Ligand SMILES: Cc1cc2nc3c(=O)[nH]c(=O)nc-3n(C[C@H](O)[C@H](O)[C@H](O)COP(=O)(O)OP(=O)(O)OC[C@H]3O[C@@H](n4cnc5c(N)ncnc54)[C@H](O)[C@@H]3O)c2cc1C
């Protein structure tokens with residue numbers, strides 16, 4: 001059987017591996033190690049922050065190695081998963097279809113989304129578990145005509161303890177993540193090599209014939225008849241560039257800013273994160289306890305149980321890039337204007353709750369949805385393959401998105417990766 005290498009085991013990689021195994025003999029190369037949830041008592045970490053020793057978000061890796069944090073030159077804290085399951089292992093379980101930018105260039109993924117509905121447990125039936133504070137904020141959003149919608153969650157609801165620790169990994173196995181697709185691929189015969197960082201792909205005569213691995217655990221050359229890159233919106237462009245293939249400096253990241261208020265005993269840190277979403281033209285808002293700001297931002301001085309926070313997640317301008325370890329990305333003036341619009345909206349919600357301006361504070365700008373550096377256009381809408389790449393080299397992650405979704409992308413990445421996997425299977 002011909003050999004395929006899939007690089008990355010997150011939303012895109014695990015989906016491709018599952019679709020491809022059988023047609024090809026699949027090896028998944030994952031830079032991170034096996035995922036383990038962070039099980040420490042978060043209130044103890046919260047107390048530790050007062051010591052002043054937690055001064056840089058990148059230090060989170062010392063406590064929780066699966067969470068990789070870097071800073072762009074524009075001072076955006078960028079987070080992604082570096083482990084089996086990729087960023088899905090640390091996600092907040094939102095499973096939302098957001099494929100308008102793909103529809104706009106003629107891509108119809110209805111069939112793939114229908115399949116995902118059958119394969120992934122998704123439900124928005126969690127309102128009964130919301131705390132009184134969240135119920136009140138939801139009502140205020142309704143009164144303001146903001147049309148809040150309970151978030152569809154990729155989870156086995158009966159196992160969920162609504163503990164609020166999704167971004168640290170789920171200890172109860174309630175949250176669905178892409179390791180479930182990986183497991184199916186492995187049961188069908190695929191291999192997962194973790195601790196295996198792919199440096200570049202080797203090509204000759206318009207075809208790839210293998211990859212160079214330079215991980216901390218394994219290194220050397222691995223042969224392949226097909227390579228699918230799904231190393232994420234920051235990982236895939238680096239491999240492409242190292243291999244001599246150009247990308248576009250159109251990186252988006254979906255920047256997030258939280259507006260928080262003091263609210264004694266509200267307990268948002270111990271409830272389902274992002275329980276509902278308000279969709280605006282250029283951003284979403286959603287209740288979200290921002291642990292990164294809580295641990296590292298001095299303005300977040302109250303105990304976790306006394307803070308209520310709303311996230312603004314922006315569909316940012318695609319202007320930025322990644323090269324080697326350097327991420328070049330900041331907010332443009334348009335991004336800032338839109339972010340400010342979100343801040344005003346969240347503050348108005350808090351004012352209607354009776355909160356004073358002096359009780360409100362902002363979080364640290366962070367982001368976790370990178371992509372856009374090899375965007376699909378009308379030209380690639382049927383092939384999902386760029387002419388600039390060798391015929392047997394494909395990409396299957398958010399790198400392909402023509403624009404930022406400004407919204408949780410996992411489901412849309414998986415629908416797209418399903419299509420890529422099928423197209424590649426036909427090459428066997
Ligand atoms: C805290 C947080 C919460 C989130 N919550 C949600 C949510 O609720 N819903 C949602 O839809 N989205 C959410 N997201 C975003 C979502 O998880 C990601 O956008 C999505 O997982 C990206 O999928 P991917 O396959 O492109 O990359 P990833 O899932 O990031 O997978 C890429 C994998 O490739 C590996 N890799 C990178 N470079 C190499 C290399 N050179 N060689 C080998 N392996 C490599 C990485 O270790 C990683 O495992 C969240 C993001 C964050 C940070």
Ligand code: SF4
Nearest residue numbers: 160161163164166170
């Ligand atoms: S809220 Fe807690 S139990 Fe529920 S999915 Fe998230 S981490 Fe798991």
